[in-house]
Every structure is written in structure tokens, then in C-alpha cells.
Amino acid sequence: MQALRTARLVLDTPRETDIPAVFAACSDPEILRWIPLPEPYTRESAEFFVRSYVPHGLASGRFTVWGIRESETSPLIGVVEVRRDDAPGAASLGCWLTPAARRGGVMTEALTAVCAHALDPEGLGFERLHWEYLPGNEVSRRLAEAVGFDFSGVEPHTIDFRGEQRQSLRGELSRDGLRG
Numbered sequence: 001m002q003a004l005r006t007a008r009l010v011l012d013t014p015r016e017t018d019i020p021a022v023f024a025a026c027s028d029p030e031i032l033r034w035i036p037l038p039e040p041y042t043r044e045s046a047e048f049f050v051r052s053y054v055p056h057g058l059a060s061g062r063f064t065v066w067g068i069r070e071s072e073t074s075p076l077i078g079v080v081e082v083r084r085d086d087a088p089g090a091a092s093l094g095c096w097l098t099p100a101a102r103r104g105g106v107m108t109e110a111l112t113a114v115c116a117h118a119l120d121p122e123g124l125g126f127e128r129l130h131w132e133y134l135p136g137n138e139v140s141r142r143l144a145e146a147v148g149f150d151f152s153g154v155e156p157h158t159i160d161f162r163g164e165q166r167q168s169l170r171g172e173l174s175r176d177g178l179r180g
């Protein structure tokens with residue numbers, strides 16, 4: 001997997017030393033409120049994510065997960081995932097940040113880099129990306145719109161969220177819509 005760099009971030013593969021940070025972040029009530037992670041999120045969940053989920057995605061080509069850091073040696077402060085959709089040329093994104101890293105523009109910067117790489121024919125080569133969020137999570141929508149995702153004309157659809165049927169909204173970003 002190609003590491004990505006921005007003005008102030010390094011995005012690379014989550015590693016064994018990130019397990020405590022993954023566990024702490026994914027135990028955060030705000031993350032659990034909006035992201036369909038196992039609940040309760042256990043240390044074993046974090047170990048599985050780093051040791052099995054991330055390597056399986058890379059090996060299968062189905063998804064790519066980047067850990068967000070301030071430098072190569074800094075602790076993990078977040079994650080961005082690009083997951084290949086069933087539709088040809090399309091992928092969906094997911095992400096989270098630790099509470100301490102929120103509201104500083106970190107995720108906008110990380111997503112801009114990941115989306116540019118995902119849409120680049122020399123990168124992951126997708127033609128379009130999708131962003132899905134649950135109504136009420138306006139932070140997620142504003143973040144996606146800051147990168148260039150378009151939610152106009154979107155109709156809610158039903159998804160299963162931890163065994164509960166919930167409405168979600170989906171935006172799209174194409175190569176010519178990327179901002180930043």
C-alpha cells in the first residue's frame with residue numbers, strides 16, 4: 001500500500017503498536033453512535049482490526065485502510081478506509097478520528113489526499129466515490145461536502161445499523177468534483 005503525505009499528515013498502514021489507539025478511539029461513544037462497529041468495542045476487536053481486517057483488505061484488493069498520523073513515528077489519530085463497491089469503478093469511504101484530533105481540519109486534509117489517490121488513474125483508479133451518513137450526523141455531511149461530495153437529489157434509503165433499520169443518505173464524488 002502506498003503511504004500518502006499531506007502538508008501535516010502521514011497516512012500509512014495501521015500497525016501492531018496502534019492497537020491501544022484503535023481500541024480507545026472505537027470505544028468513544030460518538031464514534032459508536034454513527035459507525036456500525038461492534039458494541040461494546042473490545043481490545044480483541046482492535047486486535048482483529050489491525051492484525052486481520054487491514055491485511056485481509058490489502059491482500060484481497062477489496063479495501064484499503066490508512067492510519068492517520070502527524071509523522072511516521074506519531075501515534076495513530078484516525079483511520080480512512082476505501083472499500084470497493086459492487087458497481088464497477090466505484091468505492092465507498094469510511095473514517096474516524098480520535099476525540100483529541102477532531103475540529104482541526106485533520107480529517108478534511110486526510111480525506112482530500114485519500115480521495116485524490118482513490119480517483120487517480122495511477123492510484124486506485126476509481127471513477128467515483130460514495131459517502132454514506134445517518135441523518136443527524138451533520139458533521140459527517142459537512143466533512144464530505146468540504147471534499148467535494150454531492151448530496152443533491154439524494155433520497156434516503158434503509159440500511160441495517162446493528163440490527164436496527166435506519167435511514168441513511170449517500171453522496172457521490174467523481175474525478176472532476178474533488179476539491180482541495
